[in-house]
C-alpha cells in the first residue's frame with residue numbers, strides 16, 4: 001500500500017542535526033519576518049541584543065541581527081538539501097518607523113543574498129499579491145507630494161536550487177516523475193510569476209486563527225510541493241507553524257519533516273490531522289473536476305486533443321500528462337510520534353459538492369494557545 005511519513009520536531013531549526021545532509025528534496029517555508037513587530041519577541045528570544053537595538057532605535061542593527069539568526073537556519077537548510085533540490089521561501093518586506101526614521105527593511109533582498117552566499121542558485125521569484133482595499137492603506141502625507149509611500153501589497157516566494165538540475169535516471173524514477181505531473185492548464189497558472197489567490201476555493205483557510213499564526217494559504221504550499229517535487233520525495237519546513245506544509249505534503253503523496261520551536265502548535269497540528277483526510281481528498285477531487293471542465297471547454301474551442309490519460313481515461317493536452325495520477329488519502333495515523341498517511345489506489349473522480357474545513361480551522365480560540 002502506498003504510504004508517506006510526516007515527522008514533526010519541536011525544536012530550534014538553527015540546528016537541524018536530526019536531519020541527514022543531502023537528504024531533502026524540497027524546502028517550503030516562511031520564517032518569522034524581521035522588523036515586523038509581531039515577531040520582535042521571537043527574535044529577541046533568539047538573541048537579546050535584538051531587543052537592545054530596537055530599544056535604542058537602531059533599526060538597521062536590529063534588522064541585521066535578526067537576519068543573522070535566520071542565516072543559521074539557511075545554512076542548515078543548504079546542508080540538508082540534496083543536489084538539485086529546490087527551496088521556496090515565502091517572505092514579506094517590512095516598513096517601519098524606528099525612532100524618527102521610517103524606512104523599508106528589504107527582507108527578500110537580505111535572504112536572497114544569504115542563500116546566494118551559501119552557494120545556492122537564485123531562480124525567478126513569484127510575487128504573491130495581497131491586495132488590500134482598506135481605506136487607511138496609504139501611508140504618509142496623503143495628497144501632498146514628496147512625503148507619501150506606496151503600499152506594500154505583495155510578498156515574495158523566493159526560489160533557489162542547490163547545484164545542478166536534478167537527474168531522473170532509472171526507469172522507475174522517470175515513471176514516478178511522469179505520474180507526478182500536473183495538468184497543462186495548471187502549469188499555465190502555477191508557473192506565472194504573480195499569484196493572487198482571490199477567487200480560489202479554499203474553505204476557511206483564511207480564518208482569523210490562521211491569520212493570527214501568520215500561516216500561508218494551503219494553496220500556496222500545495223502548488224509549490226507539486227511544482228518542485230515528485231511523489232514520495234521529502235519536503236522540509238523549518239518554520240512549520242500550524243503545519244500547512246505537512247498537510248500539503250500529505251495531500252500530494254510526499255513525505256515531510258516539519259520543525260517548529262513553539263510546541264503549543266503540537267495539539268493544533270495533531271487535531272488537524274483528522275480533517276486532513278477529507279480536506280486532501282476534496283483538493284484531489286477538485287483538481288480532477290476542474291480538469292474535466294477545462295477539457296470540455298478546450299475541446300469545444302480547439303477540437304479533440306491527441307492524448308488520453310490512462311488512469312482516468314480522460315483527454316489531456318500533452319503526452320506528459322498521460323500517466324498523471326492523484327492519490328486519495330485513506331487515513332493518517334500517529335505511530336511513534338510520526339504521522340503515517342496511506343493512500344487509495346483508486347482513480348475514480350469523486351464529487352466535490354461539499355467542501356470540508358481546512359485542518360485546524362474548526363478549533364475554538366480557547367484551544368489555540370500560541371505564545372505571541
Ligand SMILES: C[S@@+](CC[C@H](N)C(=O)[O-])C[C@H]1O[C@@H](n2cnc3c(N)ncnc32)[C@H](O)[C@@H]1O
Pocket residue numbers: 011012013014029030031032033042213214215216238239240241242243244245259260261262
Ligand atoms: C511565519 S510562521 C510560519 C507559518 C507556517 N507557514 C504556517 O502555515 O502555519 C513562522 C514560524 O516559525 C517559528 N519559529 C520561529 N523561530 C524558529 C526557530 N528558530 N526554529 C523553529 N521554528 C521557529 C514560529 O514559532 C512560527 O510558528
